[in-house]
Amino acid sequence: MINETYKRRLEAKSVIRELSEYATSRGQEIGYENVFDYSLGNPSVPCTEDFTNSVIEMYEHMDPMDLHGYSPSLGNTSVREIVADSLKRRFDIPYETKHIFMTSGAASAIAHAVRLVTKPGDEVITFAPFFPEYMPYIGDAGAVLKVVPARTEDFQIQEEAFLEMLNPNVQAVLINTPNNPSGVVYSEKTLKRLAEILNQKQEEYGHEIFLISDEPYREIAFDGVEVPYPARYYDNTLTCYSFSKSLSLPGERIGYIAVNPKAVDADILAVICGQISRGIGHNCPSSTSQLGIAKVIDETSDLSVYETNRNLLYDALTELGFEVVRPGGTFYIFPKALEEDAVAFCNKAKKYDLILVPSDNFGVPGYFRMAYCIDTEKVKRSIPVLKKFVETEYPNR
Numbered sequence: 001m002i003n004e005t006y007k008r009r010l011e012a013k014s015v016i017r018e019l020s021e022y023a024t025s026r027g028q029e030i031g032y033e034n035v036f037d038y039s040l041g042n043p044s045v046p047c048t049e050d051f052t053n054s055v056i057e058m059y060e061h062m063d064p065m066d067l068h069g070y071s072p073s074l075g076n077t078s079v080r081e082i083v084a085d086s087l088k089r090r091f092d093i094p095y096e097t098k099h100i101f102m103t104s105g106a107a108s109a110i111a112h113a114v115r116l117v118t119k120p121g122d123e124v125i126t127f128a129p130f131f132p133e134y135m136p137y138i139g140d141a142g143a144v145l146k147v148v149p150a151r152t153e154d155f156q157i158q159e160e161a162f163l164e165m166l167n168p169n170v171q172a173v174l175i176n177t178p179n180n181p182s183g184v185v186y187s188e189k190t191l192k193r194l195a196e197i198l199n200q201k202q203e204e205y206g207h208e209i210f211l212i213s214d215e216p217y218r219e220i221a222f223d224g225v226e227v228p229y230p231a232r233y234y235d236n237t238l239t240c241y242s243f244s245k246s247l248s249l250p251g252e253r254i255g256y257i258a259v260n261p262k263a264v265d266a267d268i269l270a271v272i273c274g275q276i277s278r279g280i281g282h283n284c285p286s287s288t289s290q291l292g293i294a295k296v297i298d299e300t301s302d303l304s305v306y307e308t309n310r311n312l313l314y315d316a317l318t319e320l321g322f323e324v325v326r327p328g329g330t331f332y333i334f335p336k337a338l339e340e341d342a343v344a345f346c347n348k349a350k351k352y353d354l355i356l357v358p359s360d361n362f363g364v365p366g367y368f369r370m371a372y373c374i375d376t377e378k379v380k381r382s383i384p385v386l387k388k389f390v391e392t393e394y395p396n397r
């Protein structure tokens with residue numbers, strides 16, 4: 001018999017995917033250049049030439065048996081060592097090979113991390129706005145996702161609500177900085193306070209509370225700002241990383257979990273992840289992806305276009321009177337909609353071929369997300385269209 005839980009999900013498909021499919025079909029009608037598709041977080045700049053060249057070189061010169069053979073279930077050992085060294089250098093934390101577990105992107109890193117530190121029925125707290133895929137990552141592990149409402153003035157953490165939600169059943173807290181969808185970078189003050197609260201609660205409850213830190217946008221930060229690295233503030237941190245956005249490799253499915261060396265049982269957590277893989281059919285990412293990123297570990301694609309686009313959109317939106325927090329990173333912006341019903345707002349925008357994502361699935365009503373990983377030229381052309389949309393649909397604001 002087919003599992004009804006998954007079957008029912010067919011009726012509640014991802015809003016983002018549906019909008020993206022709509023944008024593609026609309027593009028077939030009127031030309032995709034005329035659709036202002038702000039739906040999907042798919043990088044718009046290519047991966048680095050060094051990555052491409054290193055993969056070509058591997059295919060040309062490596063022994064195919066080595067290249068295409070099974071990698072160890074925790075990931076290729078030399079790649080894990082390169083990842084650990086890079087993190088050690090950059091964040092001054094003594095990571096070693098044993099602390100790194102290679103994954104198929106951040107999705108798989110989070111799915112492993114949740115299973116690593118919860119059992120069915122345990123609670124995991126996250127903060128709105130949040131990436132909607134956290135629901136299956138956490139729910140399918142049998143854990144229960146609890147969402148702290150958004151602090152809309154700056155999209156940092158609402159402390160009072162967080163404190164109220166904490167209870168002895170909470171085994172993990174999941175954060176995402178820089179954040180999808182708000183674009184906000186958690187400040188050092190936020191991370192220090194979060195660590196302080198978690199340390200207090202660990203003591204009070206007599207068990208660990210792990211911090212699962214989802215960081216696929218770590219390298220996409222603007223205005224020369226350093227993104228504070230959460231593991232520096234809290235020992236029981238599992239850092240979930242992905243090369244999908246920084247190196248524009250989302251289809252290569254490559255990332256990792258880095259276990260903070262000061263975490264409880266730090267020496268065995270990555271090894272346990274290998275056991276989790278067995279049950280969820282993960283069994284390590286492809287060897288070419290692993291070896292490829294190892295060659296360019298400290299490189300990123302040219303990410304400057306995202307800052308250019310952020311500047312254009314932030315200025316245009318504020319000029320049009322939108323309430324919007326200035327993103328410190330990522331390629332998302334999250335303004336307040338001009339009516340309470342974000343779905344109705346985004347549906348109206350569709351008439352102008354502006355594809356905007358309503359905020360409800362991100363855990364905040366009344367906002368919308370724009371993924372500005374698109375050509376700058378298109379962002380520029382979309383601004384008069386946004387203006388026309390606002391002036392026509394909301395003339396009496």
Ligand SMILES: Cc1ncc(COP(=O)(O)O)c(C=O)c1O
Pocket residue numbers: 041104105106107108131176179180214216241242243244250254255
């Ligand atoms: C916040 C966040 N976490 C996790 C992921 C999953 O990333 P990956 O493609 O590396 O699995 C994404 C992808 O968009 C994301 O935005």
